[in-house]
Amino acid sequence: MLSALSVKADEASWDFSANVDLQSRIFVQDALWPGQESRSGQLSIAATADIRWRNAARNQRASFIPYFRWDEADSERSLIDLREAYWALEANSFELLVGANTVFWGVTETVHLVDIINQTDGAADIDGEEKLGQPMVNLEAQRDWGLVGLYVLPYFRERTFAGVDGRLRAPLVVDTDHPVYQSSREQNHVDVALRYSHYVGDVDIGLSLFSGTSREPRLLPSIDGTSLLPHYDQIDQFGLDLQYTHDAWLWKLEAIVRDGFSETFAAAVGGFEYTFYQARNSSSDVGLLIEIQYDGRNELEPITTADNDVFVGARLALNDIQDTAVLVGVGYDVDTNETFFNVEADRRIGDNLVLEVRARVFSGATPQNATYALSRDDYIQLQLSRYF
Amino acid sequence: MKLKTITSTALLLVFAVSLAERADAATLDEKGFEIAARSDRTDVGFGESEVELKMVLHNAAGQEATRSLRISTLEKPDESVGDKSLVFFNTPRDIEGTALLSHAKILDPDDQWLYLPALKRVKRISSSNKSGPFVGSEFAFEDFTAIELNKFEYTFIGVEECDDLQCDVLERLPRYENSGYTKQIAWVDQTDFQIRKVEFYDRRGDLLKVLELKDYRLYENGVWRAHLLSMSNVQTNKDTDLVYDDFKFGSGLTEDDFVKGRLSRLR
Numbered sequence: 001m002l003s004a005l006s007v008k009a010d011e012a013s014w015d016f017s018a019n020v021d022l023q024s025r026i027f028v029q030d031a032l033w034p035g036q037e038s039r040s041g042q043l044s045i046a047a048t049a050d051i052r053w054r055n056a057a058r059n060q061r062a063s064f065i066p067y068f069r070w071d072e073a074d075s076e077r078s079l080i081d082l083r084e085a086y087w088a089l090e091a092n093s094f095e096l097l098v099g100a101n102t103v104f105w106g107v108t109e110t111v112h113l114v115d116i117i118n119q120t121d122g123a124a125d126i127d128g129e130e131k132l133g134q135p136m137v138n139l140e141a142q143r144d145w146g147l148v149g150l151y152v153l154p155y156f157r158e159r160t161f162a163g164v165d166g167r168l169r170a171p172l173v174v175d176t177d178h179p180v181y182q183s184s185r186e187q188n189h190v191d192v193a194l195r196y197s198h199y200v201g202d203v204d205i206g207l208s209l210f211s212g213t214s215r216e217p218r219l220l221p222s223i224d225g226t227s228l229l230p231h232y233d234q235i236d237q238f239g240l241d242l243q244y245t246h247d248a249w250l251w252k253l254e255a256i257v258r259d260g261f262s263e264t265f266a267a268a269v270g271g272f273e274y275t276f277y278q279a280r281n282s283s284s285d286v287g288l289l290i291e292i293q294y295d296g297r298n299e300l301e302p303i304t305t306a307d308n309d310v311f312v313g314a315r316l317a318l319n320d321i322q323d324t325a326v327l328v329g330v331g332y333d334v335d336t337n338e339t340f341f342n343v344e345a346d347r348r349i350g351d352n353l354v355l356e357v358r359a360r361v362f363s364g365a366t367p368q369n370a371t372y373a374l375s376r377d378d379y380i381q382l383q384l385s386r387y388f
Numbered sequence: 389m390k391l392k393t394i395t396s397t398a399l400l401l402v403f404a405v406s407l408a409e410r411a412d413a414a415t416l417d418e419k420g421f422e423i424a425a426r427s428d429r430t431d432v433g434f435g436e437s438e439v440e441l442k443m444v445l446h447n448a449a450g451q452e453a454t455r456s457l458r459i460s461t462l463e464k465p466d467e468s469v470g471d472k473s474l475v476f477f478n479t480p481r482d483i484e485g486t487a488l489l490s491h492a493k494i495l496d497p498d499d500q501w502l503y504l505p506a507l508k509r510v511k512r513i514s515s516s517n518k519s520g521p522f523v524g525s526e527f528a529f530e531d532f533t534a535i536e537l538n539k540f541e542y543t544f545i546g547v548e549e550c551d552d553l554q555c556d557v558l559e560r561l562p563r564y565e566n567s568g569y570t571k572q573i574a575w576v577d578q579t580d581f582q583i584r585k586v587e588f589y590d591r592r593g594d595l596l597k598v599l600e601l602k603d604y605r606l607y608e609n610g611v612w613r614a615h616l617l618s619m620s621n622v623q624t625n626k627d628t629d630l631v632y633d634d635f636k637f638g639s640g641l642t643e644d645d646f647v648k649g650r651l652s653r654l655r
Binding site for chain 1 (some may be wrong): 407445447451453454480481482484497499506507508509510511512513514516517519520521523524553644646647649650652653655
């Protein structure tokens with residue numbers, strides 16, 4: 001309600017909004033690992049407040065977005081975060097931003113190789129799309145020939161992992177209280193990144209460089225063998241993202257080269273999305289999406305499941321008043337036969353409620369495979385969000 | 389001699405008439421284009437505009453839903469280049485901050501980017517979806533993005549009364565690809581040269597939608613703007629109203645406000 005009151009133009013404007021998410025996960029099988037909650041249900045509640053300000057001259061803005069989550073079963077999934085807390089000043093096509101912010105880079109749907117500024121809130125969701133706010137000084141310059149951004153990142157955010165009570169974890173719990181850093185400055189190592197993005201005709205391009213603490217830790221057993229310790233290495237990474245848009249086709253590619261812990265490796269994800277608009281003379285759109293994932297890292301590097309996989313998905317958008325949308329996908333590891341099924345459906349109810357359904361099934365893993373740990377964690381998730 | 393003169397005059401007349409008949413179609417086309425161009429040119433020189441509006445959707449059962457949005461437009465005075473526009477959503481709350489940036493072209497597909505605030509992600513999207521519904525409304529993308537003079541071929545049909553005004557009636561045929569329409573009929577008044585009504589015919593040639601443009605107001609810069617656009621789908625009985633606040637002109641928007649890098653910094 002409040003954001004309808006926001007005022008524009010000749011005076012400073014304020015905008016307030018908020019949302020509360022009530023989430024229930026139902027695991028269909030008994031837990032595999034000792035310590036995990038034995039009940040099939042896992043409830044959590046999350047709240048986000050969103051406060052924004054812009055000055056009268058509209059060359060300064062500020063944002064404050066605290067986020068809070070409480071999980072009744074897994075205390076490691078409870079969290080307080082600042083998704084955004086920044087002040088920004090614009091002048092002559094430059095923008096200086098100081099504070100915490102969330103930034104997304106990339107074009108693909110199934111894995112986000114290039115996106116590196118923000119740490120992943122791994123406990124929140126396994127899709128890697130939930131992020132933690134990143135403290136930064138960011139200078140952006142908009143030119144005719146593209147957008148250039150320089151990022152100075154003075155403080156490192158650790159990845160979140162499910163705790164001992166939580167599902168969707170390795171047999172050993174990740175001990176987030178005892179991270180190991182390659183840099184002696186630990187969390188205070190100053191990371192830097194540079195990004196260029198533009199488009200030429202039907203092609204959108206992004207180039208990025210990152211030098212600093214890897215957002216992905218290596219997980220190594222502790223000396224007493226009772227837990228996994230996250231090891232955060234210093235890395236240099238070059239990233240490329242490309243999209244070619246023609247008719248109803250979107251062709252996408254993301255590639256990285258990382259000088260990591262042990263050796264330099266490359267990884268890439270590419271594919272297409274084709275949409276049948278107003279399929280069968282209805283008002284619905286049906287999209288078909290295929291992406292192929294490759295990752296050349298060796299076993300000493302942080303584990304990835306997106307190493308030699310094919311992902312096929314279909315997207316249905318009803319284009320109705322409720323914005324009903326369904327995404328169905330299957331990921332298949334060509335080397336190991338591990339298979340991942342994913343269903344995501346969203347629909348607005350009335351003006352201020354949104355219902356989301358997620359179903360995820362892990363199949364085909366043997367004890368040698370990375371996703372074996374999740375093999376009994378098939379779940380259905382219902383989330384009701386109320387927007388204010 | 390006299391007879392001969394009369395005969396040749398008659399022949400000349402017959403010849404002239406047949407010439408006129410043959411020229412008729414071309415003249416009507418030209419007249420159609422001139423009427424459309426005159427209407428379009430009443431808009432020349434608005435520079436840039438910003439407006440807040442409500443989109444009110446009704447389904448056949450009478451259920452109502454409202455979205456509030458802001459549209460910014462940057463005029464490209466050259467008629468061979470399309471305008472740039474930015475549509476920003478305030479509500480529904482769950483999509484607050486979603487924005488659509490369009491660089492309109494005349495006959496080539498427009499360049500379009502969508503900003504998704506939940507992921508803070510800018511996505512280049514296909515603009516071949518001309519005929520799809522815009523955010524669940526009865527407006528298609530092609531109705532909503534900037535209407536450019538040269539996107540259509542025009543034919544003058546005749547003159548009709550429209551409310552208290554006299555209107556020229558034009559047929560316009562989309563020249564761009566992927567249109568959902570075989571033709572449109574537009575009513576343009578002869579006093580202020582503004583479009584008062586448009587009928588849209590679907591791919592089967594049947595009447596699909598009727599758009600009425602009402603509450604025209606003249607701004608200080610000499611530009612007219614309709615403040616109520618009502619689109620009724622006669623096949624589904626759904627309709628969508630666009631209810632505009634006052635337009636703001638000369639707010640100093642520049643090219644830099646219509647670039648994709650801007651999308652994540654709108655709020």
